[in-house]
Amino acid sequence: MAKIQAENMARFQKMAHVLPEADLPTLAERARYVGYPYGRIAENVALGYPNAETVVEGWMASKGHRANILDRDVVETGIGIARSSAGGLYYCQVFGRRLQSL
Numbered sequence: 001m002a003k004i005q006a007e008n009m010a011r012f013q014k015m016a017h018v019l020p021e022a023d024l025p026t027l028a029e030r031a032r033y034v035g036y037p038y039g040r041i042a043e044n045v046a047l048g049y050p051n052a053e054t055v056v057e058g059w060m061a062s063k064g065h066r067a068n069i070l071d072r073d074v075v076e077t078g079i080g081i082a083r084s085s086a087g088g089l090y091y092c093q094v095f096g097r098r099l100q101s102l
Contacts, residue, residue: 001030002092005045006080009090015047027094039099042068046091052081055091068095 008022009015017027024030027043044065049055059065068074074095082090 001027001034001036002043002078002080002094003082004030004033004080005043005092005094006082006090009045009047009092010082010084010088013084013086013088015045015090017043017045031096036096037099038096040071040073040095040097042071042074042095044068044091044093044095047088049089049091051089052079052091059093068093071095073097 004024005019005027008019008024012019012021019025024033027041031038031041044059046055046058049058059069074097076096076098078094078096080092084090
């Protein structure tokens with residue numbers, strides 16, 4: 001899910017959780033596509049950070065992003081990074097808990 005979103009953001013050169021122009025525009029649609037039966041799911045996205053370390057620092061400095069990272073109700077994570085044709089790095093981190101593990 002994270003790889004799909006990072007690649008789509010890079011393709012459309014747009015940082016967003018929902019990309020109406022993409023084949024799988026929402027997180028829920030990406031979860032269904034990869035066969036992830038979630039009970040809980042969340043996503044952080046970012047653009048403009050030079051590397052993974054700095055993007056995590058940025059997320060940890062943001063109340064909402066930090067809450068996703070520290071959420072005790074999620075037990076799995078996926079990470080995707082993609083570079084656009086213009087050179088920008090797009091980051092996506094997905095957090096989840098499968099439906100059967102609740």
